[in-house]
Amino acid sequence: MQKMIKAMLLLSGLTVSQISLAASNDSAMLQSGDFVGYSFWLISMALAASTIFFLMEALRLGGKWATSLTVSALVTFIAAFHYFYMRDVWVTTGNTPTDFRYIDWLLTVPLLMIEFYLILAAIATVSGGIFWRLLIGTLVMLVPGYMGEAGYINATVGFVIGMLGWAYILYEIFAGEASKVAAGQAPPAVQKAYGLMKWTVTIGWAIYPIGYFLGYLAGGTDEGTLNIVYNLADVLNKIAFGLFIWYAANEDSNAKSHA
Numbered sequence: 001m002q003k004m005i006k007a008m009l010l011l012s013g014l015t016v017s018q019i020s021l022a023a024s025n026d027s028a029m030l031q032s033g034d035f036v037g038y039s040f041w042l043i044s045m046a047l048a049a050s051t052i053f054f055l056m057e058a059l060r061l062g063g064k065w066a067t068s069l070t071v072s073a074l075v076t077f078i079a080a081f082h083y084f085y086m087r088d089v090w091v092t093t094g095n096t097p098t099d100f101r102y103i104d105w106l107l108t109v110p111l112l113m114i115e116f117y118l119i120l121a122a123i124a125t126v127s128g129g130i131f132w133r134l135l136i137g138t139l140v141m142l143v144p145g146y147m148g149e150a151g152y153i154n155a156t157v158g159f160v161i162g163m164l165g166w167a168y169i170l171y172e173i174f175a176g177e178a179s180k181v182a183a184g185q186a187p188p189a190v191q192k193a194y195g196l197m198k199w200t201v202t203i204g205w206a207i208y209p210i211g212y213f214l215g216y217l218a219g220g221t222d223e224g225t226l227n228i229v230y231n232l233a234d235v236l237n238k239i240a241f242g243l244f245i246w247y248a249a250n251e252d253s254n255a256k257s258h259a
């Protein structure tokens with residue numbers, strides 16, 4: 001595990017230097033006053049920095065928390081990469097990079113779901129069913145959403161099926177097996193993190209279907225505003241979400257070392 005984390009750190013260091021090289025070549029494309037472009041820029045940098053932070057902390061805390069923190073780093077790493085591409089799409093064409101967003105979601109959302117399983121697995125014995133149910137919920141939410149948004153199926157049908165997938169995820173984390181393990185066996189810091197993560201999936205995630213609804217079902221919305229809102233949502237749903245896990249890892253490790 002230690003070796004793997006170190007290799008990832010090296011890789012993300014290389015990526016950041018690559019990205020900054022690319023950035024110095026095309027920085028002319030970012031027009032002054034393009035606030036949507038700025039938000040793409042800020043978020044991609046924040047995601048890259050978070051990746052380094054989560055990896056360093058995975059090394060420092062190690063043990064059973066290393067996996068959760070490494071997964072947090074994977075989420076921000078994958079998203080940082082996509083954000084650099086999305087920023088380019090936006091500044092060069094002024095279009096919304098929908099395909100990139102969905103490819104990013106297809107990878108990062110299942111990883112975020114796995115975190116519920118991992119933080120519980122760090123403190124209790126949990127069944128793999130939690131993992132699979134959350135994974136299936138994710139696919140039911142995202143695949144029809146994409147198909148509706150890209151025009152392969154009716155936009156309303158895609159939306160409705162996607163909402164059912166999300167509802168299923170919420171059921172699992174609020175009332176299903178995962179919630180019972182969290183309430184019954186988790187130490188206070190893990191319970192707090194679980195609660196924050198659960199509400200992030202409720203409130204933070206609501207932003208994406210609202211955007212879909214306004215954009216495709218309610219007759220269109222301003223693309224610039226929509227992108228800024230999505231970009232800010234990702235700060236909460238990817239970076240803050242990782243920090244909640246980091247909080248639990250840190251508190252739990254401190255409690256153990258003082259005991």
Ligand SMILES: *C/C=C(C)/C=C/C=C(C)/C=C/C1=C(C)CCCC1(C)C
Nearest residue numbers: 145159162163166205208209212237
């Ligand atoms: C880091 C990215 C995240 C957390 C993305 C989350 C995306 C969603 C919660 C999308 C949800 C959707 C529905 C609930 C209905 C159908 C349309 C979607 C795919 C936008």
